[in-house]
Amino acid sequence: MFVMKRFAYVAQTALGLLFRHPLLGICLIPILEDGQIILVKRRDNGCWSLPGGMMDWGETIQQAIERELEEETGLVMEQMGRLVGVYSSPDRDPRFHSVCLTFEIKVQGNLQVKDMNEISEVKSFDLDHAANMSLSHDHRQQLADYLQGTLVIR
Numbered sequence: 604m605f606v607m608k609r610f611a612y613v614a615q616t617a618l619g620l621l622f623r624h625p626l627l628g629i630c631l632i633p634i635l636e637d638g639q640i641i642l643v644k645r646r647d648n649g650c651w652s653l654p655g656g657m658m659d660w661g662e663t664i665q666q667a668i669e670r671e672l673e674e675e676t677g678l679v680m681e682q683m684g685r686l687v688g689v690y691s692s693p694d695r696d697p698r699f700h701s702v703c704l705t706f707e708i709k710v711q712g713n714l715q716v717k718d719m720n721e722i723s724e725v726k727s728f729d730l731d732h733a734a735n736m737s738l739s740h741d742h743r744q745q746l747a748d749y750l751q752g753t754l755v756i757r
Contacts, residue, residue: 625691625693625699625700625701625702626657626699626700626701626702627657627658627701627702627704628655628656628657628658628701628702628703628704629655629656629658629664629667629668629671629703629704629705629706630653630654630655630690630703630704630705630706630742630745631653631654631655631668631671631672631705631706631708632653632684632687632705632706632707632708632745632746632749633654633672633676633678633708633709633710634684634707634708634709634710634730635710635711635727636709636711638730639727639728639729639730640727640728640729640730640733640746641654641676641678641710641714641725641726641727641728642654642725642726642727642728642733642736642738643675643676643716643722643724643725644722644723644724644725644726645721645722645723645739646720646721646722646723647721648739649723650737650738650739651733651736651737651738651739652738652739652740652742653705653738653742653745653746654671654672654675654676654722654725655671655675655703655705656671656674656675656721657701664704665683668680668683668706668708672708672710673717674717674718674721674722675716675717675718675721675722675725676710676712676714676715676716676725677712677713677714677715677716677717677725678710678711678712678713678714679710679711679712680708680709680710681708681709681710681711682708682709683706683708683709684706684707684708684709685706685707685754686704686705686706686754687705687706687707687745687748687749687754687755688704688705688745688748688754688755688756688757689702689703689704689705689755689756689757690702690703690705690741690744690745690757691703691756691757692741692757695740695741696740696741697740703741703745705745705748705749707749714726714727730750733746734746734747734750744757
């Protein structure tokens, strides 16, 4: 009986840790050599957004950046830019509470959606035009913070 109670306690604690804590993700502000920004069109809500996603177990932030960039845009990172901000508002993502680290990156390659389950289109935009678009989640705020040029923690 003690073993069963102990197992139930450990299981309840583990589930609480997994499901009562925010998930960690990354958002990317990919900039081409000509200054254009890359946005992706999401399948779940049909909105344009910054590329990015959740980190996988056992993955570093650098690996998550490179994987998400390649999966969603077909591009490769040429150079890491700056950390734009840390976004943790509980309502920033309508699906769940997540903390997002947003990075500027310089990219190159040919645009190609590789994760057709999540992304329907990838396209480059003039940075000023993108900053005035209606974007998914809190991505318009992230882009405004990028253009402001200072590190933000929200």
